[in-house]
Amino acid sequence: MTPRTVKVERAFNRFSDWIGTFSAILLLLLVANVFYDVVMRYAFNNVSIGMQEFEWHLYSMIFLFGVAYTLKRDGHVRVDVIYERLGTKTRALIDILGTLLFLWPFCFLVAGYGIGFAYEAYDLGETSGDPGGLPYRWMIKAMISLSFVCVIVSSLGFMLRAVNEYLGLERAHEYETLDP
Numbered sequence: 001m002t003p004r005t006v007k008v009e010r011a012f013n014r015f016s017d018w019i020g021t022f023s024a025i026l027l028l029l030l031v032a033n034v035f036y037d038v039v040m041r042y043a044f045n046n047v048s049i050g051m052q053e054f055e056w057h058l059y060s061m062i063f064l065f066g067v068a069y070t071l072k073r074d075g076h077v078r079v080d081v082i083y084e085r086l087g088t089k090t091r092a093l094i095d096i097l098g099t100l101l102f103l104w105p106f107c108f109l110v111a112g113y114g115i116g117f118a119y120e121a122y123d124l125g126e127t128s129g130d131p132g133g134l135p136y137r138w139m140i141k142a143m144i145s146l147s148f149v150c151v152i153v154s155s156l157g158f159m160l161r162a163v164n165e166y167l168g169l170e171r172a173h174e175y176e177t178l179d180p
Contacts, residue, residue: 003169005160012157019150020069023062030058049132057140064147068154088165095162099155107148114145
């Protein structure tokens, strides 16, 4: 029987996988956008400021949402030289405390300030400063808060994985092929 915390961890991991898929789709859109921009520029001598701005919007979103998926895949930066030499329970405790003491306060801070940042842009009707640029600048600014909320959700799965490891339970990914 699958322990309850492992089932909950699996649910959070599915969310993180969905965010990873979303980031991959954004990457494909970015490649298509850059291709279109290059063809239009060099074949037809036609430059679109809006399409160029859309490139950095897509790039920003890939980076912002990719952080949540990277956390699930345990690809974030830490001092692996020391961390890898520690025991399983010690590593799990470091992950739990790091999430609670560092990751969550930072995410809540950025998400909270990001809401005000996006609202101010919406309230002012902020648009691109360039002629032909994109309107509705608040939309890309809102992605900051949304992406950090996604990191918080993904970090719940990350922390549950650490709790399961600390308790000596099997990890959720070991069950993914067994249950539909």
